[in-house]
Amino acid sequence: MSKSFEQLKVSKSLLKTLEEIGFHEPTPIQQKAIPAIRSGLNIVGIAQTGTGKTAAYLIPLLMNIIKPEGDDPRIVVLVPTRELSIQVGEDIEELSANTTIRHAAVYGGIGWTKHADLITPGIDILVATPGRLRELYLNKVLSLKKVKVLVIDEADRMLDMGFMPQLRQLFEILPSKRQNLLFSATFNEKVELMAEEFLDHYQKIKVARSATPAELIKQEVYHVPNYRTKLNLIKYLFEDEESFNRIMIFVRTKDHAEAIFKVIKRKSEGEKRILHSNKGQNSRLNAIKAFKDGEIRILISTDVSARGIDASLVSHVINFDLPASYEDYVHRIGRTARAGNQGTAITLISPHQEWHMKRIEKLIRMEIPVKPIPEEVEIIETDFKEKQEQLQEIDRQRKIDDPTFQGAFHEKKKKNQKQTFTPKKNRLDSKKRRRR
16 A cells, blocks of 8 residues: 655655645655655665665755765765766755755866765765775865764665775775665665675565566567668657657667768758767756757767666667667666656667677566567668678677577688688699699
C-alpha cells in the first residue's frame, strides 16, 4: 500500500515546497528510502533512472539538518559528472526553497578559486565531483571534519569512470563515524564490492530489478541495413513535429554527433544542438538548460555528456548507435518517461548490432517489439566498406559464441592461399627459366 508524504512524516515546510513544485505523492524509492535514511541507517538504494531517487535522499536529509550550522559542510553528495553536480544542486535549490539551508555544487573544468568563493561564507550541503572535492580540500578551502552524511550518487557510473582510487583517498579524509548512502541504477558486482568495502552494515533498498527500464517507456526497434538508411529513417520520423517534440539522439562518437547534426540541420525544423565533451563547458551547460527549458527540440549526445540531464518532458530517445556498455542502454532510455510522463525509446539496429541487442534484451529481461521501416523511407544499398566492417564484426561475435568457429574471412583467406601457394624449389626454378 502506497503512503503519502504526510504519512512518511515529512515536515510541514517541506510538504509546502513539494506541493509548490508538483510532487503530490512519493515514488516507490521515496516511500522506502525516506524513513530508512531518517533513522540513520546506511543505505544502498537500487533505483532506475527517472524514479525520483535524488529527492529520495534529499527530502530526509533536509529534514535532518533543519537549519544552518557552522561554516563546514555536514552533508557531501559525490557525483560522477559536472552536469549531474549542477542538476543535484538545482534539485537542492528547489527543495530547500522554504529553508535557510546553504548549499553549493562544485565540479572540474573551471578554476577552483571560483568554487572557493561559494564555500567560504559557510555551507551545509556540498555537491561535488571527487576530483574537485579533493582539490578544494588540499587547498584548505574547506574542512570535512563535520561531515555527518556521505551520499554517492550514480555509484555504477562512478566506478565505470574509474573513480575508485579517488574515492578511497576521500574516505580516508572523511570522519569514520558518518551515515553512508549509496545510490545506483544497477547492483552489479563492482557496486556490491564497493558497498562491502565502505559500508560496515547497510540496508539494501531495491524498487525495481537491476537494469529494468521504467514502465512508462515504450521501446521500439528498427532493423536498418546501414548508416545512410538510419539517417533517412530519422529524417522521416522527425517530420512528425507534434509527436517528436523534444528528442535526444544518442551516438557512440563525437564524429557521429557532428555528422548527424549536419544532416538534421538541413532536413528538419526546430533548433538543434550537439552535446559532447569537445564542447566548451559554457556551451554544454547552455545547451542542457535550453533543452530542459524547451527552447531547442533536438539534442545529439554521447553517453558521458548526457549524465545529469533531467528534462521531464523528453518525448523520444533515439539510439542511433548502441552504447558501448549494455547497462548504458537503461541510462539512455531513462532520459524519457520521467516524473510520471510517458515517452518512447527507439533503437536503430544494423545487422552487426543484432547480437548486442539480444544481450541488452537479456539484461532488461524483455523482448523489444520490432517495427518495419516505413515505405516512405528510402533504403540505401550498403557500400562495400561498411558491408565488410559489418561482416567482420559478425565474424567476431560468432567466434565469441563458438571459439572453434574460424570465420568466413579466415576460410576465404585460407582457400586463396591454397590456390596461390608454390613450393620454394619450383619458384627458384621458374626464376632461372625466366633469366634464360
